[in-house]
Amino acid sequence: MxxxxxxxxxxxxxxxxxxxxxxxxxxxxxxxxxxxxxxxxxxxxxxxxxxxxxxxxxxxxxxxxxxxxxxxxxxxxxxxxxxxxxxxxxxxxxxxxxxxxxxxxxxxxxxxxxxxxxxxxxxxxDVEAITGFNASYSLNDRTRTFLKVQDGCDYTCSFCTIPMARGKSRSDSIANVVRNAEELAASGVKEIVLTGVNLGDFGKGPDGNKKHEEDFYQLVQALDKVEGIERYRISSIEPNLLTNEIIQFVAGSKKFMPHFHIPLQSGSNKILGAMRRRYRRELYADRVQTIKQLMPHCAIGVDVIVGFPSETEEDFRETFDFLHSLDVSYLHVFTYSERDHTKALELSPVVPVSTRNARNKTLRNLSYMKMQYFTAQHTGETRGVLFEGQEKNGMMEGYTDNYIKVSVPFQQELVNTITPWKL
Known part of the structure; x- marks a missing residue:
C-alpha cells in the first residue's frame, strides 16, 4: 500500500x-x-x-x-x-x-x-470534559526544543479565551518531565524551553485536580540535575507566581538561563483590575527589581496589551511611563481584539482601532529602544552563544544565555554548540 x-x-x-x-x-x-x-x-x-x-x-x-x-x-x-x-x-x-x-x-x-x-x-x-495531559515537545531544529509541561488555565482574565479552549489547569508529573528531558538530551538537544499556558501553576494533576501535588519550584530543581541538557528557559510566567525562591534558584543555576518573560498586560492598576489580572503594577515592579538585583545581566521580556476597552489616553500614558521606567529588555505588544464570550465585551468605552494601532506602534518603538540599550550594555563581553542549524543567506543565528541574538557567517562546526563569543 x-x-x-x-x-x-x-x-x-x-x-x-x-x-x-x-x-x-x-x-x-x-x-x-x-x-x-x-x-x-x-x-x-x-x-x-x-x-x-x-x-x-x-x-x-x-x-x-x-x-x-x-x-x-x-x-x-x-x-x-x-x-x-x-x-x-x-x-x-x-x-x-x-x-x-x-x-x-x-x-x-x-x-x-x-x-x-x-x-x-x-x-x-465541552471544555469541562477536557482532562488528561499530553506531553509534547518540538524537535524540528535539534538545538532548541519547546517542552510542554502544563496545559489549561484556571484564571479568568476578562480578555482571554484560552481557558475556554484548553480547559482547566493540569500538568505532567515531575518524573515524566524529567524522563522527557533525558530523552531529549540523548537525542542531542542542548536547550529546553519549558512551555505551558500558565507555567507557574504547574503541579495540578492531569485530571484537573485542584490540589498541587507538586510545584514549579520543585520542577526546576529536578530538571537542573538532568545530565546532557545545558540550558533551560522559562517561556512565560505570571508575576504573581514567580516567587523569590524561583528567582534565587535561577540566579544560582548554571543551566537555567538569566532570561524571564513576564506578562504585564497593562501598567495601569485601573486597567489591570478591569482585565481581572491577579496582581498590581507594584508587585510587577518588585519582581523586576528582585531579578535585576540578583542578575543585572538578565533579559526580561514583557507582554502588554494596548487598546483594552476603557483604556484612556491617561491610562496608556501610565503604561508607557511605567514600562519606560522598568529595567526590562523587550516588549511583546498585542493590540486588543474582541473575542466572543469574554467579559471584556461588556466594558466601555471601546477604543477605536486606529487608536489601538497607534498605541501599539508607540510601544513597539519603546521596545526597540529597550533592546538596543540592553544589547549595548553587553557590548564587548564574551558570552556563551548556542548556534542554530538553519542557514539564512549564508548566515547563522544563535542566542546568548541572556537572549541577545548573534548573527555570524554560517560555519557547520558551530551548529548546536555553545561557543564563547565576544559581542
Whole structure:
C-alpha cells in the first residue's frame, strides 16, 4: 500500500509548536510521510490559535490555498480555534475534520475513518470534559526544543479565551518531565524551553485536580540535575507566581538561563483590575527589581496589551511611563481584539482601532529602544552563544544565555554548540 503523506502548519504560540511536533511524530509512527506545507500532501493539518482575529483569518486563507493546490486532499483543523468555534470551522469549504482539544492526540484513529466528500466531521467536546495531559515537545531544529509541561488555565482574565479552549489547569508529573528531558538530551538537544499556558501553576494533576501535588519550584530543581541538557528557559510566567525562591534558584543555576518573560498586560492598576489580572503594577515592579538585583545581566521580556476597552489616553500614558521606567529588555505588544464570550465585551468605552494601532506602534518603538540599550550594555563581553542549524543567506543565528541574538557567517562546526563569543 502506498504511503500517505501529511503536512502541518502551526499558528500561534510555542505550546502549539510543541504539540504540532508531537502530532507529526504520532502520524509518522503510523506510517505517514511528512512533507513541507508548501508541497502536495494527502492530508493537511492546521493547528490553530484563537488569541487574535488574525489567527481566524489566517486559518481560512490557508484552507483556500490548499483547496486551490490540492482539492482532493484532506484538511484537518485542530487547536484553540477548533475547540472554540467548531461549527464555524466545519462550515469553511474544504475542511474535512475538526478536532477539539480532547481529540487532537487521537488524530491517527480519526484519519483512518475519514472519507472525502462527506460534510466536515466535528469531534469536539465541552471544555469541562477536557482532562488528561499530553506531553509534547518540538524537535524540528535539534538545538532548541519547546517542552510542554502544563496545559489549561484556571484564571479568568476578562480578555482571554484560552481557558475556554484548553480547559482547566493540569500538568505532567515531575518524573515524566524529567524522563522527557533525558530523552531529549540523548537525542542531542542542548536547550529546553519549558512551555505551558500558565507555567507557574504547574503541579495540578492531569485530571484537573485542584490540589498541587507538586510545584514549579520543585520542577526546576529536578530538571537542573538532568545530565546532557545545558540550558533551560522559562517561556512565560505570571508575576504573581514567580516567587523569590524561583528567582534565587535561577540566579544560582548554571543551566537555567538569566532570561524571564513576564506578562504585564497593562501598567495601569485601573486597567489591570478591569482585565481581572491577579496582581498590581507594584508587585510587577518588585519582581523586576528582585531579578535585576540578583542578575543585572538578565533579559526580561514583557507582554502588554494596548487598546483594552476603557483604556484612556491617561491610562496608556501610565503604561508607557511605567514600562519606560522598568529595567526590562523587550516588549511583546498585542493590540486588543474582541473575542466572543469574554467579559471584556461588556466594558466601555471601546477604543477605536486606529487608536489601538497607534498605541501599539508607540510601544513597539519603546521596545526597540529597550533592546538596543540592553544589547549595548553587553557590548564587548564574551558570552556563551548556542548556534542554530538553519542557514539564512549564508548566515547563522544563535542566542546568548541572556537572549541577545548573534548573527555570524554560517560555519557547520558551530551548529548546536555553545561557543564563547565576544559581542
Amino acid at each position: 502506498e504511503k500517505r503523506s501529511v503536512a502541518f502548519h502551526t499558528l500561534g504560540c510555542k505550546l502549539n509548536f510543541s504539540e504540532t511536533s508531537t502530532l507529526s511524530r504520532l502520524l509518522e509512527n503510523e506510517g505517514f510521510d511528512k512533507k513541507p506545507f508548501e508541497d502536495q500532501a494527502d492530508v493537511y493539518v492546521i493547528n490553530t490559535c484563537s488569541v487574535t482575529d488574525n489567527a481566524d483569518k489566517e486559518c481560512r486563507q490557508l484552507v483556500r490555498r490548499i483547496q486551490r493546490r490540492a482539492p482532493e486532499s484532506f484538511v484537518v483543523i485542530t487547536g484553540c480555534y477548533a475547540q472554540l468555534k467548531p461549527a464555524e470551522i466545519a462550515s469553511i469549504e474544504g475542511v474535512d475534520l475538526v478536532l477539539g482539544a480532547a481529540e487532537k492526540f487521537n488524530i491517527a484513529a480519526h484519519l483512518r475513518e475519514l472519507t472525502k466528500g462527506d460534510s466536515a466531521k466535528v469531534c469536539s467536546c
